[in-house]
Amino acid sequence: MYRIQATVTTHLLAFxxxxxxxxxxxxxxxxxxxxxxxxKVQTLRIVKYVGDSxxxxxxxxxxxxxxxxxxxxxxxxxxxxxxxxxPHLIKPYHGKLLEKLKxxxxxxxxxxNILRLWVESMPPExxxxxxxxxxxxxxxxxxxxxxxxxxxxxxxxxxAIKYPELTNELIGVIEEMMLLEQPAFxxxxxxxxxxxxxxxxxxxxxxx
Numbered sequence: 782m783y784r785i786q787a788t789v790t791t792h793l794l795a796f797x798x799x800x801x802x803x804x805x806x807x808x809x810x811x812x813x814x815x816x817x818x819x820x821k822v823q824t825l826r827i828v829k830y831v832g833d834s835x836x837x838x839x840x841x842x843x844x845x846x847x848x849x850x851x852x853x854x855x856x857x858x859x860x861x862x863x864x865x866x867x868p869h870l871i872k873p874y875h876g877k878l879l880e881k882l883k884x885x886x887x888x889x890x891x892x893x894n895i896l897r898l899w900v901e902s903m904p905p906e907x908x909x910x911x912x913x914x915x916x917x918x919x920x921x922x923x924x925x926x927x928x929x930x931x932x933x934x935x936x937x938x939x940x941a942i943k944y945p946e947l948t949n950e951l952i953g954v955i956e957e958m959m960l961l962e963q964p965a966f967x968x969x970x971x972x973x974x975x976x977x978x979x980x981x982x983x984x985x986x987x988x989x
Contacts, residue, residue: 881895
């Protein structure tokens with residue numbers, strides 16, 4: 782019996798040792814890795830490394846909110862993936878992300894990835910009023926990249942689904958803009974309108 786216990790203890794210690802060794806042997810320098818290469822492969826490496834670690838995400842967010850524009854631009858991509866996969870981790874940062882989105886100096890990649898995150902995982906409702914106004918301005922601005930505009934439109938659609946009083950206004954704006962816009966905008970516009978109409982029909986059926 783003692784031999785069995787000793788064997789189990791030995792295996793447990795070996796497992797723990799190997800686990801700790803793998804953790805401490807792989808310490809990524811996030812800043813260096815962000816600057817090293819800007820590609821999807823590298824982005825996914827960073828996403829995998831950060832995982833669901835609150836501490837590692839904090840390190841990434843410090844780089845994102847820092848003064849180096851090139852770092853913020855590149856950090857935005859993994860940030861959006863991590864936020865979508867782990868919404869609870871990104872929750873403390875939504876206010877700062879909204880402020881970042883409002884900055885005129887923000888790179889397109891920064892704005893695009895913040896909005897991509899909110900298309901999939903919306904911030905708390907307390908931000909929705911201001912967020913709707915910001916997204917409305919971005920959607921209508923011809924100076925913004927098309928990806929930023931369509932993501933902003935989708936975020937407005939997410940909000941309108943919860944607030945029916947915004948629905949008619951938003952539908953009218955989207956339909957009007959689709960008449961003069963690029964195919965990418967029209968395609969996303971149709972998708973957003975479909976989501977809004979589907980949510981509206983569901984609410985009507987619930988009342989019946």
